[in-house]
Amino acid sequence: MLFSYTYVPHSIEKMQEYVDFIFYEVWCNAPTSEYGIELFENNADLKNVVEELWRHDLAGKPKKSAQFFLNGLNNIFNEFKGLTHSDITQFKIWYESNNDIEKCCRNDQTISPIKYEKLKIKFEKLTEELENFFKNLYSENFLSLDLIEKNIGTKKDYYSKFVLINNEDICPFCGITLLDGKYDQARDAYDHYLPKSLYPFNSINFKNLPPACNACNSKYKLANDPIDINGFARRAFYPFSNIPYKLDFKIIFSPANWNDYAPNDITISVGPVDYANEISTWFDVYAIEDRYKSLMCKKNAGKYWITQLQNWINRGRKVDEFFRELAESESDSPYADFNFLKKPFLEACYQSGLFIKDYDNGAWTGKN
Template sequence: MTSFAYGHTEVGDRFCVQIQTIYESFSVLPRKDIAQFKRWYQGNNNIGEICSNGVGTHIIRYDDIPTTYKALTDQLRVFFKSLYSQDLLNLAALCDKIGKINDHYKAFVAINKLGICPFCGIGGIKSAHFKKREAYDHYLPKSIYPFNSINFRNLAPACHECNSSYKLTKDPAHSGVGRRKAFYPYSESSYLIELDMTLQHCDIDKLTPGDVELQFGPAVLSEEIDTWKELYGIEERYKARLCGEYDGKYWVVKMLDEWKEDGKNPDEFLNTLTRQAQKWPHADENFLKKSFFDACKTAGLF
C-alpha cells in the first residue's frame, strides 16, 4: 500500500482508495466469513487444481457469493476487473511485485517458437520477432471470477479467433450443469490429442462440413477434450478448414498435381507427410493435413 500511495499517480491513488474501501467492508465480517473469503481467494488462484476439478477446491464466482455480501461483491468486481489495465500493469509498484507482462510474453514465445496458438493449433500468434505482443486471454474470465485477473497462470496468449470470436467469456470450469475438467494452459506435461476423421464421400469439390466426422482422443482426456471443443469451436473450425477452397481442397489438388508431375504414388506422399507430421505437427497444419489425407484414402479418393 505504501509503495502505491507514494507513487503519486492517478492510477496508484485509485488503487489505494479501492483497497481501503474493500478493507472497510471486509474487516467487519465475522471471523468464519473472513476465513471463507481467504479459502475462495486461494482456490481461485490455484488454476491447475481448478482445471483438474480437484476435490476440496474452494472456487467462487461473483454470482455464487451470498447476497448478504452484495456491497463487498460489487467492490471486488469493480476492483479486479479494473486491475487488468495497461495503466496498472505498467505501474512500477505493481511490476516490482508481479513482474512485467511484456517480459512474461517474451518468456512465453521463447518456448512457443512456432508462432502457433496453443489453444487451437491453427491460428497464428506473434512471435519474438514482432515488436507487438498478442492479446492475453483470461482463462477463467475476469467478468465471472474474482481474485485472479492479473494472475499470470490465468493469462495466456491466444490467437484472435480463439480469444475474440470463440471463447470470449466462456467458463472452462463450469458447464451448464456443474463443474467440469479443462486443460490447464501452463501444465508442465504436454497434452497429446489424437485426431481421426471420416469422410462421407470422396468428391472433394462437393465436400461440406456435414460430410466430415471428427473423433478426438485419448479416452482418458475425454472430459477435457469436450470442454476444449466447446470453448474454442474446434470442430467447426477444423471442418471449415478442411472444406475451404484454399485449405483442404487446395491440399488435395496440389498433391494430385505433384503426383502427376513427379510420377509419385500416393503412398510415397503419405509416408513423407507422416514423417513431417511426427516431427513438425503444427507447421503447415500437418496434424490436420495428415488426418485429412488418411480419411481421403479410406474414402477411396486415391
C-alpha cells in the first residue's frame, strides 16, 4: 500500500475485549465449568449485555439479530467442553496468532495463524459454530442494537474520529479513489484485511479493519488473502504500521503508436527492494499493475498529463522547469493529482522521445 494508517483508539474496541474475555474466560474454561451467567461475572459490561439478551429471549421477545450471539456462546462452550488440555492450548495459540495482525503481515515465524479450512479437518462441528459466530459478530444488525451501541459506540463515530487523524482523503490501497472524509455524510467500508470468510477470531478486531475504497474492497481484494497464496505464506503491508516508508515508482514506456498507446506499452517497477515481498503481495491482491496502467491510458489521466507537458513546451517554457515543479508537487503532495504516478509516467514519456517528435494537426508524426 502507498502509506500506512495511524491507528486511532476508540470505545468500539470493547467488542474485541468482550470476545477476548469470552474466549479465554468462558470457552477455554469449559472443560471444568458449567455454562451460566456467573461465567461473565468478571466483566460487568459484557454480563449486562448477555443478561439483557437472555431476558428478552426468556420473555419470548428475542433480539433476532443477536440469536447467533446467544446460541454461539452456548454451542461453542459445549464444543470446547470436549477438548483436551492440549487442544485448548493450541486454540489459544491460534487465537493469539490470528489477532496479531502485524505479525501475520510480517510472516513472523513465532506465530501460527489458522484458517477455517484447516481447522475444520479436526474440529468440524466446532468450526461451523465459530464461523457462524464470528461472521455474524460484525453484522450491522447486531452492532446497531441499542444495548451494544451504548457500550461500544458505533462504526460511524469511530470513522469520524479516524478521518480526523487519517486525513489524506485518498485510499492508501490504490491511491486512485478519494475516501469519504469529515465533510461527507457517508463513510467508506472497513475492509477485513485478513478476510473474515477465511480466518476465525478477528472479525471485530479493528487492527484488521482498515477503511478502503469501494473498488479496492468490493471489486479487487474481495476475499483475496494477503498473507497466504495457495498454501504458501507471504509478507504483506501492515495497514497500521508505524514504520515510515516511501515507494519509488519507475516506468518504462515504449508505444508503437503514440496516438493509441495501450497498457501493454507500459512497464511498472516499484521499490525499495527491502519491500519487494510486500509490494508483490500488494500488486497481486489489489490488481495494482493493471489499474495503474489503465489509469495512464485514460483520457483524463495519463493522456491529459501528456497534454499538460506539451502545452508547457508549446508556450516556450523549459522542460526541466516543468519536471522541477512536478518533483516539488510530488514531494509535497504525492497523492494529489496522482503525482506519485504522474511524475514517473511523464519522465518515461520524455525519455522515450515523445516530446521531441513533430506535432502536426494533433498527431505525432515521427522524430526530428
